[in-house]
Amino acid sequence: MAAVSFLSLRAKNRSMKDRxxxxxxxxxxxxxxxxxxxxxxxxxxESAFASLVERYSGRAYWVAHGLLGDQDEAxxxxxxxxxxxxxxxxxxxxxxxxxxxxYRIVVNLAIDRLRKLSRSRSVSLDDVGEPAGSSAEAxxxxxxxxxxxxxxxxxxxxxxxxxxxxxxxxxxLNGLSCKEIAGIVRSSxxxxxxxxxxxRKYFRDEWERRKQRGRGGRANHGL
Amino acid sequence: xxxxxxxxxxxxxxxxxxTAAEFREFDEHLRSxxxxxxEYREYQEVLALLDPLRAPESPAAxxxxxxxxxxxxxxxxxAGARAPRPGSLRARWAHLVPGxxxxxxxxxxxxxxxxxxxxxxxxxxxxLPRIPAGFGDPATRxxxxxxxxxxxxxxxxxxxxxxxxxxxxxxxxGPAPSFETEPLxxxxxxxxxxxxxx
Ligand SMILES: [Zn+2]
Numbered sequence: 001m002a003a004v005s006f007l008s009l010r011a012k013n014r015s016m017k018d019r020x021x022x023x024x025x026x027x028x029x030x031x032x033x034x035x036x037x038x039x040x041x042x043x044x045x046e047s048a049f050a051s052l053v054e055r056y057s058g059r060a061y062w063v064a065h066g067l068l069g070d071q072d073e074a075x076x077x078x079x080x081x082x083x084x085x086x087x088x089x090x091x092x093x094x095x096x097x098x099x100x101x102x103y104r105i106v107v108n109l110a111i112d113r114l115r116k117l118s119r120s121r122s123v124s125l126d127d128v129g130e131p132a133g134s135s136a137e138a139x140x141x142x143x144x145x146x147x148x149x150x151x152x153x154x155x156x157x158x159x160x161x162x163x164x165x166x167x168x169x170x171x172x173l174n175g176l177s178c179k180e181i182a183g184i185v186r187s188s189x190x191x192x193x194x195x196x197x198x199x200r201k202y203f204r205d206e207w208e209r210r211k212q213r214g215r216g217g218r219a220n221h222g223l
Numbered sequence: 224x225x226x227x228x229x230x231x232x233x234x235x236x237x238x239x240x241x242t243a244a245e246f247r248e249f250d251e252h253l254r255s256x257x258x259x260x261x262e263y264r265e266y267q268e269v270l271a272l273l274d275p276l277r278a279p280e281s282p283a284a285x286x287x288x289x290x291x292x293x294x295x296x297x298x299x300x301x302a303g304a305r306a307p308r309p310g311s312l313r314a315r316w317a318h319l320v321p322g323x324x325x326x327x328x329x330x331x332x333x334x335x336x337x338x339x340x341x342x343x344x345x346x347x348x349x350x351l352p353r354i355p356a357g358f359g360d361p362a363t364r365x366x367x368x369x370x371x372x373x374x375x376x377x378x379x380x381x382x383x384x385x386x387x388x389x390x391x392x393x394x395x396x397g398p399a400p401s402f403e404t405e406p407l408x409x410x411x412x413x414x415x416x417x418x419x420x421x
Contacts, residue, residue: 082292086299204270
């Protein structure tokens with residue numbers, strides 16, 4: 001029946017979405033582990049710290065960007081997060097993974113920044129990622145429409161309370177597993193799943209409401 | 224009843240966040256329940272709206288970001304702003320007497336600041352310097368160039384020097400590694416949050 005084939009189709013997407021942070025994977029042969037690098041940093045090797053930055057700044061940037069929806073703010077947050085890591089590296093707890101710690105700092109800084117920024121701040125079209133499948137040859141009208149949808153999606157995300165938005169962004173935009181997210185936000189796996197449930201429900205309901213309002217608006221306009 | 228239970232799983236199912244056991248039950252239910260199946264599809268369609276915002280699979284840092292971070296880190300390194308090693312005298316102080324360091328430091332520096340204030344009374348600027356909280360050690364300290372500092376958010380944390388007071392620096396000399404603050408670049412001149420968890 002249709003449901004069966006549909007579920008198996010979606011399973012293909014699953015592997016795409018469930019891509020790991022990459023951080024928890026063992027390093028390729030010849031590359032130092034995070035623990036080795038951190039010990040070198042603690043011994044005063046600044047170039048070792050550079051390799052941590054190279055390894056994680058891209059992902060950290062996308063975590064911040066997912067939460068803030070702004071390139072400059074995301075850069076700023078990642079810089080600040082690495083500076084904090086640098087200052088506190090001698091106290092690093094080797095029982096936890098480096099990326100869990102780094103992402104936690106990034107998330108906390110980003111949430112703080114969001115609180116400081118006006119909640120009604122509008123999202124710029126420049127800050128919405130290029131939609132998948134869009135290309136330079138795509139019709140300008142279609143690209144504009146996709147960008148507008150991206151802005152609306154960001155607005156709906158921005159309306160979620162912090163703890164729900166955090167889980168939603170880490171899961172949906174950054175592809176982290178619920179278990180990884182639990183470590184980052186220091187909650188249980190069950191709590192993360194519950195928040196994800198609430199966040200997705202809110203997201204879907206809010207999106208439907210917007211669509212209804214849009215239809216209503218267009219219908220009124222037509223009259 | 225089964226439908227109610229399975230319906231509650233839809234938001235998690237739509238994002239592939241069910242356990243294997245939950246998934247088996249849910250999949251079985253979907254074969255016979257069109258209503259749940261439709262809702263499941265709706266969820267998937269709405270969640271797919273987030274696809275364009277997803278991070279790339281192996282994201283590289285944006286251009287220049289690594290260099291910017293390393294420049295800041297090198298600057299912090301020159302300022303000797305690394306946190307104490309576990310087991311260092313500074314760390315043990317902070318561990319054994321939580322809260323004592325900031326208070327002691329504030330008291331000592333308050334006295335120093337008071338003297339400086341008195342010394343500066345004849346001048347045009349009569350503002351009382353602000354005292355750094357959470358900075359210093361009760362043993363020995365030398366303060367040079369009178370730099371009122373905004374509070375650091377934690378011992379060894381980021382020092383925030385008001386713009387009007389730059390260039391200024393404060394030298395800390397104690398049993399733990401000594402360090403001297405550098406005037407900070409404008410980007411760092413802001414109060415940092417204390418919400419970090421380390
Ligand atoms: Zn059903």
